[in-house]
Amino acid sequence: MVTEMMVLLAKVVFIFALCIGAVPFCVWFERRGSAWMQGRLGPNRLGPFGLFQLVADMIKFFFKESFIPQNSHKFLYLLAPAIALVPPMAAIASIPFCSEIHLVNLNVGVLLILAFTGLEIYPIILSGWASNNKYSMLGALRASSQLISYEISMSMALLSMLLVYGTFDLTEIIRYQQEHHWGVLLNPLAALIFWVATYAETNRLPFDLAEGDSEIVAGYHLEYGAMKFAIFFMSEYVAMIMVSAFLVTLFFGGYALLPGMSWVVSASGKAFLLPVFELFSFFLKVAFFMFLFVWVRWSLPRFRFDQLMHLGWNILFPLSLANLLLMGAVAYFLR
Amino acid sequence: MSTGNIKTTNVSRPYTWKERLYLLTIPKGFLVTLRYFIRGFFLRKSNTISYPEERRNYSERFRGMHFISLDENKLENCTACYLCQTVCPAKCITITAEERDPKENPVGVAKEKRPKAFDIDALRCCFCGMCEEACPKDAIKMSRNYELAVHTREMAMYDLKHLSREVKNRG
Numbered sequence: 250m251v252t253e254m255m256v257l258l259a260k261v262v263f264i265f266a267l268c269i270g271a272v273p274f275c276v277w278f279e280r281r282g283s284a285w286m287q288g289r290l291g292p293n294r295l296g297p298f299g300l301f302q303l304v305a306d307m308i309k310f311f312f313k314e315s316f317i318p319q320n321s322h323k324f325l326y327l328l329a330p331a332i333a334l335v336p337p338m339a340a341i342a343s344i345p346f347c348s349e350i351h352l353v354n355l356n357v358g359v360l361l362i363l364a365f366t367g368l369e370i371y372p373i374i375l376s377g378w379a380s381n382n383k384y385s386m387l388g389a390l391r392a393s394s395q396l397i398s399y400e401i402s403m404s405m406a407l408l409s410m411l412l413v414y415g416t417f418d419l420t421e422i423i424r425y426q427q428e429h430h431w432g433v434l435l436n437p438l439a440a441l442i443f444w445v446a447t448y449a450e451t452n453r454l455p456f457d458l459a460e461g462d463s464e465i466v467a468g469y470h471l472e473y474g475a476m477k478f479a480i481f482f483m484s485e486y487v488a489m490i491m492v493s494a495f496l497v498t499l500f501f502g503g504y505a506l507l508p509g510m511s512w513v514v515s516a517s518g519k520a521f522l523l524p525v526f527e528l529f530s531f532f533l534k535v536a537f538f539m540f541l542f543v544w545v546r547w548s549l550p551r552f553r554f555d556q557l558m559h560l561g562w563n564i565l566f567p568l569s570l571a572n573l574l575l576m577g578a579v580a581y582f583l584r
Numbered sequence: 585m586s587t588g589n590i591k592t593t594n595v596s597r598p599y600t601w602k603e604r605l606y607l608l609t610i611p612k613g614f615l616v617t618l619r620y621f622i623r624g625f626f627l628r629k630s631n632t633i634s635y636p637e638e639r640r641n642y643s644e645r646f647r648g649m650h651f652i653s654l655d656e657n658k659l660e661n662c663t664a665c666y667l668c669q670t671v672c673p674a675k676c677i678t679i680t681a682e683e684r685d686p687k688e689n690p691v692g693v694a695k696e697k698r699p700k701a702f703d704i705d706a707l708r709c710c711f712c713g714m715c716e717e718a719c720p721k722d723a724i725k726m727s728r729n730y731e732l733a734v735h736t737r738e739m740a741m742y743d744l745k746h747l748s749r750e751v752k753n754r755g
């Protein structure tokens with residue numbers, strides 16, 4: 250009993266440390282990467298490569314005045330940031346990092362992740378409503394309508410892959426991809442739809458309609474400051490890491506070794522190297538998609554809201570539906 | 585309100601199918617940002633000037649903080665003729681003239697008159713350079729110093745002492 254609790258605690262601490270540790274680096278890369286893409290320098294003063302800038306920012310967030318607007322709904326206002334980090338972190342926990350590290354091993358891992366991504370809407374809508382501010386409300390409404398619209402095409406793309414894999418278990422999915430091909434080769438269209446939908450899911454550019462400095466200022470977290478804002482900010486990045494990891498698991502073989510690595514492992518003949526290299530390939534794949542997030546953000550202009558809805562409902566939805574039917578037929582006849 | 589027979593013409597061009605597809609044009613934009621990313625990340629090049637350490641070299645004609653030029657005896661060239669005060673569109677120059685003490689005047693008649701006080705309100709000045717143009721003695725000049733920030737309003741009132749500081753080659 251005690252050891253079980255200890256293991257559980259260790260897992261919680263691990264996932265927490267992982268997310269909290271990865272986010273500052275992502276933010277650092279977001280800022281410096283954007284600078285490089287625009288011919289600027291970015292924050293480069295504090296520490297090596299400006300890495301300590303994030304530490305300074307964190308300290309600032311901690312010591313800023315914690316302010317609650319007078320006419321807000323106090324309980325919900327405080328509840329929203331309190332639960333903001335939970336869904337993405339819980340979803341990350343159920344993704345296998347390598348064949349040895351799989352924190353929450355369920356045979357319905359895909360469903361669990363979908364359920365938690367669905368929950369991501371709650372902190373947003375709560376914060377928007379509880380702040381009692383027009384802009385926050387509009388931002389929250391935008392974010393939620395966008396999340397719901399793109400969740401449909403995302404799930405369709407996901408379903409078409411599940412037809413191929415025939416399981417909800419993420420480890421099984423990865424094993425299937427190790428034995429056959431990566432999901433992206435089996436069904437590139439689903440991968441593309443899923444990838445586009447992840448941007449809408451995480452409210453990232455070019456779909457960051459939940460924020461808009463010129464029309465609704467900062468959107469749903471407009472009334473939040475100090476650490477409460479930082480938590481929203483962090484949850485966005487954790488959600489990005491989460492969807493990248495999910496995308497990698499579904500379409501890019503998860504922790505399956507990158508081409509060439511299996512040769513290195515078998516040549517060295519050391520069995521313990523396998524999980525290390527698996528972890529490394531998983532990390533590289535997720536890092537690539539995190540880089541894509543930054544790259545897309547600083548390359549593409551944002552959509553207008555009606556264009557966003559048009560893309561979601563008139564293009565991605567029929568496309569993913571047709572793709573699902575096609576994959577269903579293919580899976581039926583090949584079985 | 586009657587609109588009469590006004591016809592409106594739609595001048596916007598319909599999108600071609602390539603533009604409508606959107607996906608084909610995206611890689612172009614990606615390549616541009618990728619090129620800059622490589623330039624910044626691997627080649628460490630950027631267009632930023634890290635200001636306090638690096639400074640931009642402005643043109644020779646740059647109009648910055650005023651100064652009054654001195655002759656070889658460290659006497660200011662100004663003869664308090666009031667031309668600059670008259671021409672200044674912002675009315676920010678205030679001069680008080682007096683006779684120079686003959687004992688400490690080695691150049692004699694050329695510099696009999698001198699400014700007792702010469703104040704420029706830099707907060708009102710629009711840096712048009714008219715004073716510099718008007719001056720018959722090439723006395724008031726504008727340096728290339730563009731760091732004009734000060735801590736108090738009083739520090740932005742340039743007095744004679746401040747103006748007749750030594751500025752080499754317009755700074």
Ligand code: SF4
Binds near residue numbers: 715
């Ligand atoms: S630069 Fe123009 S505004 Fe400034 S003191 Fe000279 S004449 Fe006046």
Ligand code: SF4
Binds near residue numbers: 661718
């Ligand atoms: S600075 Fe030049 S224009 Fe102004 S009072 Fe002196 S001599 Fe005359």
